Amino acid sequence: MNIIQNISIIGSGNVATHLAKSFYNAGIKIDNIYSRNFENAKILAKIVDSIAVNKIELITPHSDLYIFSVTDGVIKLLSEKLNKSIGYNIKVVHTSGMVSSMIFKNLFKEYGVLYPLQTFTKEREVDMTKVPFCLTANSKQFEKELVNLARNISDNVKIIGDEERMKLHVAAVFVNNFTNFLYSIGKEITEQENIDFELLLPLIQETGAKILDG
């Protein structure tokens, strides 16, 4: 079985940044960081000892895996460009909860999804070992390779189909994005009234702790 040892990351946002750092710290070589914003690519590339590029055609054809960690809406376009530039015989994944792995069909030989079920912001450290990585792959062989890769950085790796992942992502949106929206409403109300938002923090903590304790 092949072991994925060097990767390129298309994207330089929150997920791309956390993944790149985690893989780099786990000893995986990061060949290229692509971003259309060259400055962002260079900042991240410097941290993970990689080479920044701002054109898809400049990405090396020699990576064992290409990870698309970009806005859902541009995965298709960028993967078509990568196909034109490097060809069919490469391995690719994206990191989106909401996009089917089938978006890569006919463009690449081996493809899948590496979905880290967590909320990331650039400045905030996350214990990646606890983050569930939900994997989809179009072959058993590639699935094994992805599992091995993900296990370098997380203790919680699951094989999950496209449909299942999308439903899980919807559940994640409810417990994260909508919840954050409610917190922001709570904050607005207290700020409008000049009440200290801090008063709500023990309640927020307990509400979360109750869920975590079941």
Added chain:
Amino acid sequence: MNIIQNISIIGSGNVATHLAKSFYNAGIKIDNIYSRNFENAKILAKIVDSIAVNKIELITPHSDLYIFSVTDGVIKLLSEKLNKSIGYNIKVVHTSGMVSSMIFKNLFKEYGVLYPLQTFTKEREVDMTKVPFCLTANSKQFEKELVNLARNISDNVKIIGDEERMKLHVAAVFVNNFTNFLYSIGKEITEQENIDFELLLPLIQETGAKILDG
């Protein structure tokens, strides 16, 4: 200044239970526990070395403070009964975020609110020292007495007016009740799909932690 040393609690629900236990542990004497459900009153009274009653008229006239910790809708009715039974010259508070302290006006000489901003369930221990207690009182003297009483059990005691408290409570409903509702939707989605809800717990934890860290 008078020190509140013995209290009676009208109610035996979640808030009443946590308050009664905390005050009892802090050395405050609990004269009576009232509940129309006599069994509930007896269970709680036994824990806090008190006397259970199931009629308002049986509540002792000698408590330093009477705490109404019942559903918002029955505070008025029960306080009218207490006024008839014991009279005007007593001190009372309720524990509701949404009810004005003015509900007690003309019924009692000294009245106010002792609102613990937290979510309580009977079975789950809460670190009461961290719970914000939001106090309202109709006199400076009574306010001081309530502050001293609350400081027996919490390190976080605030004076807050009726209107401010109600707005704070609305904010609390957003960050707690609505959030819980979102968690339950997330749980439903995963259960319907036979996906492990546990996968979402690191996300829930991180979402909460982000708020708490600011």
